[in-house]
Amino acid sequence: MKPKIRCAEREQLFAYACGMLNPREAGELGTHIRQCEACLRVVESYRWVDEVLDAWRPEEPSPSFDSRVQAAIATGATTSAGLWARLKGGLRDYWWGSGRRLAPVMVAMAVAVVSVVVLRERHAPLRPPGQTQQVVRTIKQPSSGAGLSQASIEASSSAVDDYDILANFELLSELPKGHGKPEDN
Amino acid sequence: MAIDSDLELMLRVCRGDTESFEVLLRRHRSPLVGYLCRMVSDRSLAEDLAQEVFLRVYQARKRYQPDARFTTWLYRIATNLALNAIRDRQQDSKLNGGAERTSDGEAGSRLTEVADGRPTAEQELIRSDRERIIREAIEALPARQRAAVILHKYQGVDYAQIGKILALSDSAVKSLLFRAYESLRTRLEPLLKGGQL
Numbered sequence: 032m033k034p035k036i037r038c039a040e041r042e043q044l045f046a047y048a049c050g051m052l053n054p055r056e057a058g059e060l061g062t063h064i065r066q067c068e069a070c071l072r073v074v075e076s077y078r079w080v081d082e083v084l085d086a087w088r089p090e091e092p093s094p095s096f097d098s099r100v101q102a103a104i105a106t107g108a109t110t111s112a113g114l115w116a117r118l119k120g121g122l123r124d125y126w127w128g129s130g131r132r133l134a135p136v137m138v139a140m141a142v143a144v145v146s147v148v149v150l151r152e153r154h155a156p157l158r159p160p161g162q163t164q165q166v167v168r169t170i171k172q173p174s175s176g177a178g179l180s181q182a183s184i185e186a187s188s189s190a191v192d193d194y195d196i197l198a199n200f201e202l203l204s205e206l207p208k209g210h211g212k213p214e215d216n
Numbered sequence: 217m218a219i220d221s222d223l224e225l226m227l228r229v230c231r232g233d234t235e236s237f238e239v240l241l242r243r244h245r246s247p248l249v250g251y252l253c254r255m256v257s258d259r260s261l262a263e264d265l266a267q268e269v270f271l272r273v274y275q276a277r278k279r280y281q282p283d284a285r286f287t288t289w290l291y292r293i294a295t296n297l298a299l300n301a302i303r304d305r306q307q308d309s310k311l312n313g314g315a316e317r318t319s320d321g322e323a324g325s326r327l328t329e330v331a332d333g334r335p336t337a338e339q340e341l342i343r344s345d346r347e348r349i350i351r352e353a354i355e356a357l358p359a360r361q362r363a364a365v366i367l368h369k370y371q372g373v374d375y376a377q378i379g380k381i382l383a384l385s386d387s388a389v390k391s392l393l394f395r396a397y398e399s400l401r402t403r404l405e406p407l408l409k410g411g412q413l
């Protein structure tokens with residue numbers, strides 16, 4: 032038996048597979064698909080993808096999650112808790128990267144400083160390797176996330192506040208203004 | 217006993233009822249953390265972001281508009297934070313001139329154990345491997361496609377709500393999901409060929 036309507040676009044077949052069509056559209060396309068093996072295969076391929084995705088199990092919150100949220104709210108530490116999240120989270124990677132990028136520069140600077148000191152005070156006993164290691168350790172510290180003390184977070188709060196506002200502002204400008212088609216992402 | 221709706225609870229939170237907030241927290245923490253884990257592929261970052269989402273909800277309780285569904289609001293905040301975090305990481309990776317510091321290598325070992333019967337070690341290995349392929353396929357999607365797929369597939373959010381969360385029209389959401397599934401179909405093919413289904 033020949034299908035009554037012509038084959039649908041793939042996007043339409045996808046919408047059918049995911050139940051995104053209105054009942055009238057779904058009814059019409061369903062009639063076609065029952066008679067058209069090519070369209071049926073496409074619909075089944077999307078259903079297959081959907082089924083495969085089932086295997087990805089979700090992560091559960093850690094047992095301390097509720098108490099962390101409640102403690103932050105109870106202490107009224109909303110801003111610093113936000114900073115804490117930002118520092119441990121978004122900025123952790125940022126600092127980690129920056130720290131890593133800056134490490135060679137800092138080491139070079141430390142070596143330069145040490146060299147100058149050595150040149151100026153040739154006779155004084157110095158420990159250049161120790162000093163260099165100290166610099167590296169200081170830079171690397173934020174990468175662990177846990178290495179940041181609450182005091183240091185509070186000390187840098189204004190900078191991070193600005194970053195947070197900026198980040199959200201940038202996101203809003205990234206989102207499409209109208210309800211147009213999304214770009215490539 | 218009727219279960220209070222999110223809306224009723226949120227209106228009580230507006231009036232200063234912190235117990236209602238705890239109910240909302242208990243109700244939504246698991247899906248939210250699950251969502252953010254899948255979005256940013258980093259459990260510790262996901263929990264920090266989820267904590268931030270709840271704090272922002274609490275801070276903004278007086279501005280809550282009862283016309284918007286609570287979960288739409290929750291996921292909009294969460295999605296914005298996650299997209300920011302992903303963007304920061306990508307920018308950072310570009311500056312480093314290297315691969316994005318996702319947790320590809322570690323993530324497999326971080327997967328939680330699920331008490332659904334007792335799979336053998338071999339079964340568990342196959343399953344973990346399959347999960348890794350799925351996770352990598354979704355991670356490879358552009359960030360907003362990733363958000364749309366996760367909201368649609370795992371959070372059970374309908375496309376109209378996804379539109380509100382991502383500030384897109386219904387047809388734009390359908391198009392976004394379509395392109396995501398097209399990419400996933402190609403990337404997940406090894407599972408079909410490898411008979412790992």
Ligand SMILES: [Zn+2]
Binds near residue numbers: 038039067069
């Ligand atoms: Zn056809």
